[in-house]
Amino acid sequence: MEHKSRKVPFVHLFCLLLLMSQLVFCQLDNKFYDSTCPNLTRIVRYGVWSAINNDTRMAASLVRLHFHDCFVNGCDGSILLDDIGSTFVGEKTSLANNNSARGYEVIDKIKANVEKACPSTVSCSDILALAARDAVSIAGGLYYYVPLGRRDGRTANITAANELPSPFESLDNIIAKFSSKGLDIKDVVVLSGAHTIGFAQCFTFKPRLFNFGGSGQPDPQLDASFLKGLQTVCPNQVDSDTTLVPLDSATVAKFDNSYFKNLVNNSGLLQSDHVLSTDNRTASMVLYYSKYLYPFLKDFGTSMVKMGNIGVLTGQDGEIRKNCRVVNY
Numbered sequence: 001m002e003h004k005s006r007k008v009p010f011v012h013l014f015c016l017l018l019l020m021s022q023l024v025f026c027q028l029d030n031k032f033y034d035s036t037c038p039n040l041t042r043i044v045r046y047g048v049w050s051a052i053n054n055d056t057r058m059a060a061s062l063v064r065l066h067f068h069d070c071f072v073n074g075c076d077g078s079i080l081l082d083d084i085g086s087t088f089v090g091e092k093t094s095l096a097n098n099n100s101a102r103g104y105e106v107i108d109k110i111k112a113n114v115e116k117a118c119p120s121t122v123s124c125s126d127i128l129a130l131a132a133r134d135a136v137s138i139a140g141g142l143y144y145y146v147p148l149g150r151r152d153g154r155t156a157n158i159t160a161a162n163e164l165p166s167p168f169e170s171l172d173n174i175i176a177k178f179s180s181k182g183l184d185i186k187d188v189v190v191l192s193g194a195h196t197i198g199f200a201q202c203f204t205f206k207p208r209l210f211n212f213g214g215s216g217q218p219d220p221q222l223d224a225s226f227l228k229g230l231q232t233v234c235p236n237q238v239d240s241d242t243t244l245v246p247l248d249s250a251t252v253a254k255f256d257n258s259y260f261k262n263l264v265n266n267s268g269l270l271q272s273d274h275v276l277s278t279d280n281r282t283a284s285m286v287l288y289y290s291k292y293l294y295p296f297l298k299d300f301g302t303s304m305v306k307m308g309n310i311g312v313l314t315g316q317d318g319e320i321r322k323n324c325r326v327v328n329y
């Protein structure tokens with residue numbers, strides 16, 4: 001009798017632990033497709049490599065696509081869904097994505113090759129997470145292992161997509177947005193380091209060049225020669241709004257720590273970048289990463305894995321889309 005009654009609480013504890021690990025780790029697993037799609041990582045890496053070979057900026061675009069997926073409805077591939085007339089509204093025309101997010105065709109191509117090798121097996125959200133990792137490592141960052149097993153959402157939310165962090169927002173707001181996804185201040189700093197690659201349109205920082213905070217003057221904290229160069233590339237007229245400028249002009253296509261070196265130098269492009277070097281909650285981390293490359297690259301992988309866990313669908317939730325642009329019917 002006594003023996004039996006002891007067994008019950010043990011079983012309950014085991015279930016609780018299982019339940020907890022599901023909640024914490026959401027069941028994602030590095031080896032999730034090892035038996036069901038053994039060539040997956042090769043297929044994705046080849047697709048990303050070809051795309052970057054053709055267009056070096058694509059590395060940046062794929063990293064950002066994963067970020068914009070994860071911050072809206074969790075990492076569920078919702079950013080990849082097309083609008084369907086007026087009956088389905090996706091996230092592609094949201095403030096931060098319209099005429100800005102890119103790389104959709106690259107994911108389509110990879111998905112088509114993955115479907116050939118292992119039909120209806122691999123989610124679009126997992127392909128996006130792997131593509132972002134490969135982009136980072138091909139651009140010179142560190143390879144990190146991506147837990148897999150995400151499933152694709154069947155909905156999108158343009159309202160939530162319109163709340164993606166803006167470069168004009170206060171650091172308090174940005175920290176709050178990250179925090180609401182389970183990411184901390186260190187993650188804000190580390191993940192902002194993705195701005196070591198890629199480009200921004202002039203309108204995303206132009207007030208800093210000509211009318212900082214309504215002063216009619218440039219941001220006094222901008223390095224003078226950096227400012228001068230930007231004013232030349234982005235003159236104070238609307239037709240320069242969409243001109244592209246490197247987020248890290250030192251090494252635009254290299255995934256390194258020069259983003260942080262720029263910040264220390266007062267040469268950060270976006271206001272939301274620059275503030276990281278002046279706010280006392282983040283300045284010491286910026287200085288640290290500006291001096292030490294390896295810790296940044298390593299921490300970046302850690303924070304990407306954390307970001308990749310946001311709100312994931314697992315088990316029987318969601319679906320495995322056949323086409324990343326449209327939900328199965």
Ligand code: HEM
Pocket residue numbers: 057059060061062063064067099100101102165166167168174188191192194195197198199200201202204247270272
């Ligand atoms: C902290 C808040 C963030 C803000 C306010 C922000 C804002 C921006 C803006 C305004 C652009 C330029 C878009 C354009 O001009 O079309 C941009 C580009 C980019 N962002 Fe962020 N970002 C943030 C965080 C992140 C994170 C967490 C990542 C990835 C981990 C990321 C990766 C990128 C990349 C790689 C680009 C370049 C994309 C390309 O060239 O196609 N950003 N970001």
Ligand SMILES: *[C@@H]1O[C@H](CO)[C@@H](O)[C@H](O)[C@H]1NC(C)=O
Pocket residue numbers: 038039117
């Ligand atoms: C994986 O790729 C290799 C080389 O392209 C190929 O020979 C093999 O048949 C593929 N395996 C599967 C299970 O698709």
Ligand SMILES: *[C@@H]1O[C@H](CO)[C@@H](O)[C@H](O)[C@H]1NC(C)=O
Pocket residue numbers: 051054055
């Ligand atoms: C190569 O990149 C350009 C943009 O830079 C794009 O228009 C074109 O479709 C890409 N080609 C391939 C084969 O991916």
Ligand SMILES: *[C@@H]1O[C@H](CO)[C@@H](O)[C@H](O)[C@H]1NC(C)=O
Pocket residue numbers: 093094098099
């Ligand atoms: C998105 O961009 C297109 C092309 O520039 C524009 O016509 C459309 O109005 C924009 N959509 C939204 C919702 O801003």
Ligand SMILES: *[C@@H]1O[C@H](CO)[C@@H](O)[C@H](O)[C@H]1NC(C)=O
Pocket residue numbers: 157159160163
């Ligand atoms: C979409 O996102 C908004 C803003 O985050 C939220 O208030 C709303 O409940 C979401 N809609 C659905 C259907 O989840």
Ligand SMILES: *[C@@H]1O[C@H](CO)[C@@H](O)[C@H](O)[C@H]1NC(C)=O
Pocket residue numbers: 223226261265267
């Ligand atoms: C920024 O600092 C680096 C050295 O860390 C230096 O080589 C570079 O010239 C500086 N740039 C500016 C604009 O001060």
Ligand SMILES: *[C@@H]1O[C@H](CO)[C@@H](O)[C@H](O)[C@H]1NC(C)=O
Pocket residue numbers: 280281
């Ligand atoms: C930052 O500065 C504020 C006021 O200047 C101070 O209250 C706070 O403790 C400081 N925080 C850190 C992390 O140093």
